[in-house]
Amino acid sequence: MIVGLGPGSAEQVTPEATAAIAAATDLVGYQGYIERLAPRPGQRIHPSDNREELDRARLALALASAGRAVAVVSGGDPGVFAMAAAVFEAIEERPEWLRLEVTVAPGVSAMQAAAARLGAPLGHDFCAISLSDNLKPWAAVERRLRLAADGDFVIALFNPASKARHCRIAEAFDLLRAVKHGATPVALARAVGRADEKLTLTTLGEADLSLVDMATLVIIGSSETRFIGREGARRWMLSPRSYGARR
């Protein structure tokens, strides 16, 4: 089973995911996610480094093939820039892995948790783009950013930065600033649902990109996205359902 743990809060883990973790003999995952769990006595844990997704998938499939009941745990939704793709990439490597019964338990992604805290920034057509160029050429990312801006989609950026590539988010913003209005609402949503959550509302022109790290989800509005001011509270961010008919 490939299990989504949601963004961080136990209140946002589905009963399906909780039951899958309880039923597993083996828990496989990035150690940061394994640490969120309270393994029961006898349950084996297999924590690993964040970069080794394919090796982790192979380990899980080998364990399952040996008769273990394995839960591969993933933050957010395993289907959205997370472990599900890695498991299905690995599954073709051995015929016996293809015969395994595999179930995916979806979860609330970081993008959705961020949107919920902000108001309704994804209320209209949107794109989700990973800025990681570990597995794709940066030119493909640039091309997608440009087309997403041309289409006036709301844009959610996953993996916007890492120690190895802090400049990528700056390059992405440079590109978007050249084609979108500087006043476009932007949210930098860090560690949503966790104790160190930090939400920053800004604009495309003024965003301080030093605030963006690996745990940050970036949402860039469409031309219709707006902030709604409130007294004594953070503004809401809204991408209205209607398009092309501004009030």
Add this chain to the structure above:
Amino acid sequence: MIVGLGPGSAEQVTPEATAAIAAATDLVGYQGYIERLAPRPGQRIHPSDNREELDRARLALALASAGRAVAVVSGGDPGVFAMAAAVFEAIEERPEWLRLEVTVAPGVSAMQAAAARLGAPLGHDFCAISLSDNLKPWAAVERRLRLAADGDFVIALFNPASKARHCRIAEAFDLLRAVKHGATPVALARAVGRADEKLTLTTLGEADLSLVDMATLVIIGSSETRFIGREGARRWMLSPRSYGARR
């Protein structure tokens, strides 16, 4: 509180959503969603027709303003083509509504539930587009479809059909067939997580669009998306994490 009920199964409703519903004095929502709940004695229900989102939002805000604890219930994730945007659109209409405490409880969207049942079709950059032209010009939809195809995004289509506009999905496919390969994997995922669930794996060229109705989520692959065949079971659908480096 604006509450996401997930795609249909009780196992995919978060504890946060369940608690919000239990704590509410008033449940407001489309009657199809209200019917999924088991209101406790004394809890008032306010079911409404599917088309009246803004009126439903106003009713919820008026009740909350009068001191009621209101849960606006929404299928899937309220932040993704659902009730959150309507509530925040309505909230600006009256100063007292802007002072309300509003919380959004995200949920698993139909798109994610469909992806989980299919394998990992959203494992790479994707766009989510609503085909409804109730609130946006069809030309904007066409433009976005074209740009999403140019960018080789995986494309998830929400609201692909209704009684009023059955031809829109055919128009969308005609447009995509002109620019993407006919062999591109396509999934038609109907009523995922419900008793009448039906999953159809096909291709862009061969898809039978008569199978597409209001309850269907359509996923159209990128050039890298593929099916993984299995003996005696439905194929998996995978959009691998890597791009531009086909094995």
